[in-house]
Amino acid sequence: MRARDLAEPFPVVTLDTDAMQAARLLGSKRLPGLIVCGRDGRPYTVLPGSQVLRFIIPNYVQEDLALARVYDEQSSDELLAKLTTSTVRDVLPGERDVDELPIVDHDATTIEVAAVMARTHCPIVAVVDGDDLLGAITVGRLLDHLLPSSPAKP
Amino acid sequence: MRARDLAEPFPVVTLDTDAMQAARLLGSKRLPGLIVCGRDGRPYTVLPGSQVLRFIIPNYVQEDLALARVYDEQSSDELLAKLTTSTVRDVLPGERDVDELPIVDHDATTIEVAAVMARTHCPIVAVVDGDDLLGAITVGRLLDHLLPSSPAKP
Numbered sequence: 001m002r003a004r005d006l007a008e009p010f011p012v013v014t015l016d017t018d019a020m021q022a023a024r025l026l027g028s029k030r031l032p033g034l035i036v037c038g039r040d041g042r043p044y045t046v047l048p049g050s051q052v053l054r055f056i057i058p059n060y061v062q063e064d065l066a067l068a069r070v071y072d073e074q075s076s077d078e079l080l081a082k083l084t085t086s087t088v089r090d091v092l093p094g095e096r097d098v099d100e101l102p103i104v105d106h107d108a109t110t111i112e113v114a115a116v117m118a119r120t121h122c123p124i125v126a127v128v129d130g131d132d133l134l135g136a137i138t139v140g141r142l143l144d145h146l147l148p149s150s151p152a153k154p
Numbered sequence: 155m156r157a158r159d160l161a162e163p164f165p166v167v168t169l170d171t172d173a174m175q176a177a178r179l180l181g182s183k184r185l186p187g188l189i190v191c192g193r194d195g196r197p198y199t200v201l202p203g204s205q206v207l208r209f210i211i212p213n214y215v216q217e218d219l220a221l222a223r224v225y226d227e228q229s230s231d232e233l234l235a236k237l238t239t240s241t242v243r244d245v246l247p248g249e250r251d252v253d254e255l256p257i258v259d260h261d262a263t264t265i266e267v268a269a270v271m272a273r274t275h276c277p278i279v280a281v282v283d284g285d286d287l288l289g290a291i292t293v294g295r296l297l298d299h300l301l302p303s304s305p306a307k308p
Contacts, residue, residue, distance in 0.1 A: 024301045027298040027301055030294035053271050062272050062273050071263055076300070108223070114207045115207075115211050139181075139203035143177055143180055147177055147237075
């Protein structure tokens with residue numbers, strides 16, 4: 001069993017997608033994360049859902065939870081308002097280590113996919129064949145495959 | 155709106171739960187992670203799904219993807235076999251920084267919940283009231299609440 005056999009269709013956003021729309025997609029479809037493609041259609045980055053929250057929460061608030069506590073409903077609306085005028089490109093976390101992205105070749109083994117997820121702390125991996133995105137594998141799908149479905153407890 | 159208002163029931167496992175059963179729960183219910191409670195019923199730790207894969211994949215394999223590539227179906231079955239004789243306690247990642255767990259007080263604001271998720275890289279937070287676990291908030295639920303549901307694109 002190879003990555004291509006487990007890959008499923010997954011909604012993608014692009015660097016030019018409205019940031020609000022991208023964050024809302026994650027919420028409404030309860031996606032485990034976002035695959036962000038560049039203009040060439042290749043995955044540019046893959047973000048776990050928890051990191052999509054960085055679209056909204058400024059770094060200084062993440063660093064100081066006491067600050068987060070003072071945000072009332074009105075001031076949190078102000079944080080959200082900036083999403084409506086931003087694209088995904090504008091709000092992506094700064095760092096991107098291309099060697100450490102959760103993107104695997106279609107030929108990757110299931111254990112390789114699991115190792116990449118564990119290492120990058122990401123619940124989805126994008127599966128590519130050259131320049132083409134074949135789909136994605138979620139941690140739920142992978143565990144469903146790896147663990148025998150019949151409860152064979154010793 | 156406070157954490158207690160957003161918290162929903164969430165399946166929990168304990169330190170004594172069979173590791174295979176815990177990993178399978180995550181796969182079959184497509185949970186974003188696991189809440190692990192101690193004998194006192196309080197959350198002991200909260201694991202993102204990607205870190206539950208560490209139950210299966212030895213550290214040396216995570217560190218060296220070339221090693222992961224050589225696992226064929228048979229040898230990956232051997233990795234999985236150890237799950238059937240382990241408890242969650244046996245397979246938890248070693249490190250646990252109690253100050254950095256995704257656990258919030260019932261009184262936490264929504265922005266505080268978001269900051270904790272972003273900071274701990276965890277798609278679920280456990281919501282407690284003293285010693286009682288009230289439930290959990292997933293990143294999907296939080297985004298659904300934070301972002302207006304009517305598509306009000308400018």
